[in-house]
Each structure stands twice: as structure tokens, then as C-alpha cells.
Amino acid sequence: MDDIKLTGLYDVHNPWGEQDPVTLRGLNARIGGLAGKTIGLFATRSKLAAVPIMEAVERQLQAREPSLEFSWFLFDHNAHIADTEDKARFAEWAKGIDAAVAAVGD
Amino acid sequence: MLDTIAIEDRHVPAVGLANEGFIRDAKSAAAINGMPGVRILAETIPVECTELPIIEAGVAAAMDDIIDALIRPLSEEEAKPVPEEDGVADRIAFRGTIQEVNRFFYKRKWTDGLPILPPTDAAVAEMLEGTDLPPDHLVGKITPRWGKATVEKIAINAVMAGALPTYMPVLIKAVEAMLDPMADYGTHSVSTGSWAPHWIINGPIRHDLNLNSGSGMLSPGDMANSAIGRAMLLVIRNIGGAQKGIEDMGVLGNPGKYAAVMAENEEDSPWQPMHTEAGFDAGISTISVFFPNSYSQVWPYATNAKGVLNAITANVIPGRTGLFCVVMNPANAKLLADEGWEKDQIKAYISEYARAPAYKHPAYWGAMAGRQNNQWIPLNANDSQRILRYPDWIKILVAGGPGAFMGLLTGGAINDLDWVTRKIELPANWNALVKKYGKI
Numbered sequence: 209m210d211d212i213k214l215t216g217l218y219d220v221h222n223p224w225g226e227q228d229p230v231t232l233r234g235l236n237a238r239i240g241g242l243a244g245k246t247i248g249l250f251a252t253r254s255k256l257a258a259v260p261i262m263e264a265v266e267r268q269l270q271a272r273e274p275s276l277e278f279s280w281f282l283f284d285h286n287a288h289i290a291d292t293e294d295k296a297r298f299a300e301w302a303k304g305i306d307a308a309v310a311a312v313g314d
Numbered sequence: 315m316l317d318t319i320a321i322e323d324r325h326v327p328a329v330g331l332a333n334e335g336f337i338r339d340a341k342s343a344a345a346i347n348g349m350p351g352v353r354i355l356a357e358t359i360p361v362e363c364t365e366l367p368i369i370e371a372g373v374a375a376a377m378d379d380i381i382d383a384l385i386r387p388l389s390e391e392e393a394k395p396v397p398e399e400d401g402v403a404d405r406i407a408f409r410g411t412i413q414e415v416n417r418f419f420y421k422r423k424w425t426d427g428l429p430i431l432p433p434t435d436a437a438v439a440e441m442l443e444g445t446d447l448p449p450d451h452l453v454g455k456i457t458p459r460w461g462k463a464t465v466e467k468i469a470i471n472a473v474m475a476g477a478l479p480t481y482m483p484v485l486i487k488a489v490e491a492m493l494d495p496m497a498d499y500g501t502h503s504v505s506t507g508s509w510a511p512h513w514i515i516n517g518p519i520r521h522d523l524n525l526n527s528g529s530g531m532l533s534p535g536d537m538a539n540s541a542i543g544r545a546m547l548l549v550i551r552n553i554g555g556a557q558k559g560i561e562d563m564g565v566l567g568n569p570g571k572y573a574a575v576m577a578e579n580e581e582d583s584p585w586q587p588m589h590t591e592a593g594f595d596a597g598i599s600t601i602s603v604f605f606p607n608s609y610s611q612v613w614p615y616a617t618n619a620k621g622v623l624n625a626i627t628a629n630v631i632p633g634r635t636g637l638f639c640v641v642m643n644p645a646n647a648k649l650l651a652d653e654g655w656e657k658d659q660i661k662a663y664i665s666e667y668a669r670a671p672a673y674k675h676p677a678y679w680g681a682m683a684g685r686q687n688n689q690w691i692p693l694n695a696n697d698s699q700r701i702l703r704y705p706d707w708i709k710i711l712v713a714g715g716p717g718a719f720m721g722l723l724t725g726g727a728i729n730d731l732d733w734v735t736r737k738i739e740l741p742a743n744w745n746a747l748v749k750k751y752g753k754i
Binding site for chain 2: 217223225226227231233235236240242248252264298302303305306309
């Protein structure tokens, strides 16, 4: 560009992309105790380790609290659940659980 | 991590598990997506782990933390997060000498590590002469930060990269193409696979910009090839905000991320140019993008069609699949055409005969069992398997100089992908711009 010299001072534009303000959301209240609760187990099959990790979580949580029940949600994409055709099934699944553990495998 | 947030958004308390090396990535994603307090637990299980005892032990080590994260009451900050000050929103970021500007930008990770040209008011205004679109026109929002790629922000990064105003129409359409869902930029830009955008330019604009489609096309030294690629690198880095090791989790990185801009040598090709396959007239200028992560170069096994095609089919990487580009030098293209081969026949041949025994595919080892449909999982170790399932995944680009070597660009099949091509729209004063900058 014609106006660039090795000496002198330059007022330079900010290259960083502006963002729309993001509304921050807090977390949902925790369950307080495990007894009698239904725990959702969420995993994508697109990542190799996700399902076996959640299977281990199920086994080990059950060993800690035998009265726990589990509800699985599996899907096949390496994508965010909200962007997939599974989002309606996901919403239904979430209605039936007290809390959830999720893993994507990395 | 976004899935853990999605569960919280369904009014369910959730805990996410992530490998300890991905915690910064997960925290960043949580903050960007409005739930900075989401409970993410670090575990030590290797990424893509296949060994069940290791997984069992890793989960056991994290189990106390998992239970704690499920039952421990929320802190005030977790329940009602307070926004942090951004602090980088000023339109004019800095005043200083060229060296001070470079150090200021480098410290903020706004460069590729090399010196940039200062994006002054005058330089940005000159860059904006390359488009009829207003500076505040929003071309798209780039992940992971969802930064706004306005025409002005693209121009600022283009100045930094050493681009000319005549590159602006290409850069604007490059952003558009990259953000097409079929290109799956969102995954490629942050994936451990270090996928690099490779840009292919067709049509008359190749000559207006002096793009190299011949010898050493992918090597440094041609302003248009280099600066267009570099400008897109800076757009991705500064507008999208993908930082290495935080959002961009590429394990090794990829030199293709510096600048991988190719033009087709349409004049020396015996076939119709690549963009006509996407339905564009040959006289239209276009930019195409895909995201390979590997590049290999092979030479024909014999100076005939059989030798060229066997060199290609024998060197497609087993265990990889997805979009694939053969960069075919004009001599080999002519050799094939002289023996009657058309592009579609070549693609079909590669798809059919680039094979490997099943044991060379990840699916045989169960490594992609969830990712592939059942008919793709081999039953016997020596079953012959296609590597590139569909001919449509393959493109033949005629480019490069004299000599025998051909390039094989191996893409990805992370999700449902396709080649993306966009028509380049030229401003009304295009001829004057080319007259002014075309001789540089």
C-alpha cells in the first residue's frame, strides 16, 4: 500500500471480529443426592471412546449407588446435538432424567 | 462441550467429561456459548482410546469428581455468571511505529507469526475500493467466536496480509464459501486433524490477479496465491478467533494453513475446467474450498494412462476417506486425454480401484464402527475395500508445471461434506482496478 513507510506513527485498525453480546446463562440446581435418581448418559458414536467411557460411568455409578437408574442418549454425528435431526429425540430424552453426564471422547 | 450446555438448556443439571488436554478448549467453548460455569471435568483417558481397562481406570479416577459435580450446590457465580470485559473492541487498536504495531499485534496473537502491514485508515480505505459492498456489510459470522466478518474487517486483515484491493472480491466469496454448511468449517477449524483450507480459483480472474497455476503453484513467491491464502488465515484467526491449543486443537498443525491457493491451468487442460462441474459457465470466475489435511506427490509408474492411474490408485491412503483432489499436471492430463479418458471416467476408476484389504482400514479394527454404516464394516481381513467410496468425492484439478509429479490432497469425511464453489462478484470499476494493480 502506498502510505506504508518504515518510520512514523501509524493508527491501526483492530482486526478482531466483533461479536454480538451473549446472554450468559447459569447452571441448573444440582440434585443433592444420588439415591433413586435417573441419570442421563450422553455420548456420540462418532468418537471412538465416548460410548465405552459412558458405559464405565454407568457401571461405576451403579456400584456407588445401586438405586440409580440410567437413560442413554446416543447419536451418530460429530456435530452439536442442537444442529442435528436428533434434536427432537434429544428434547424428549431430557424430560425423563434428573441429571446427566456427557462425554464426546476427547 | 456444547452438548453438555444443550442438556443444561433443557433444564437438566449436567456434567461434561473431557480429556485433560481439552479443558481450555471446553472452557472457551462454554464461555463463547454463554454458559461459562458449566461443570467440565478433566479425565486422563487418551483421546480416541480403544483400550477398555484404560477407560475403566480413567473413569474410576474421575468418579469422585463426577459425583461431586452432580450433587454439590452451585456457587453464586455458577448460578448467575457475570460478563467479563472484552477490552479489544476499539476500532483503532493502537498507535505506533511499524515495529511497535507488529509487536502489539503479535502479542495479541493477531498475526501468523510473520510481520504484517499496518492496517491504517488509508490502507483499509484503499482495500475497500476492491468491492462495491459497504464496509458494514456482514458476510457471515465465523466460529468458534462467531466473530462478525464484515467487509471492513475482511479488508483490515487483507491489508495486514499484503493483499491488493483486487483480491477483495475473492476474499469475500472465500468467506462465504467457507461458511457454507457443506464445507463444515466449524469442525475443520478446531479439529485435532489440523485440516487446512485449500482454495481453488477458476475463470478469467486468474489472469487479472496474476495467480500462478503453473510451476510451483503451491510454493511461496506469488503475491496473489500467497496473500489471498494469508488473508484468509488472518480472517480465520482474528475474526473467527480460533487460537492454537485452545479452540484450534490440531495435534500437529498444518503448513497448508499458511496459504494454499491454487488456480487451474485451464488453458493447458484437455478437459472442461473444474468450476463447470459445479454448473458455472467457463467464463465465470469462482472460488472453491475444501479442507484436506494431507498432501502427497507421486509420479506415474509408466508414461501412459495405465501408469498415471495406477500411480494414483496405489497411493490413496488406506484408512482415510472423504473428499479427494488430484492435482494433475498438464502433461499427464494430456496423456490421459489422448487415450480417451474423461474426468468422470478417471474419478470412477480411482473410486473403484483405489482399494486396500480390510485390515488396513480403521473400520476393521472397530476404530470407526460408530462412524460408518454397517455395510462399510468389513467382515474378513483380506476383503477388498474401496478407500474413496464415491466418485463425486473426487476432483481433478489441472495445474502445475512441466514434469511428471502429481499431487494427491486427502480430505476429510468428518460429517456430510461436499465441495463448495462460489461465483466471484466483481465491482463496477473492475477494469480500472485491474489496470491499476494488475502490473504489480
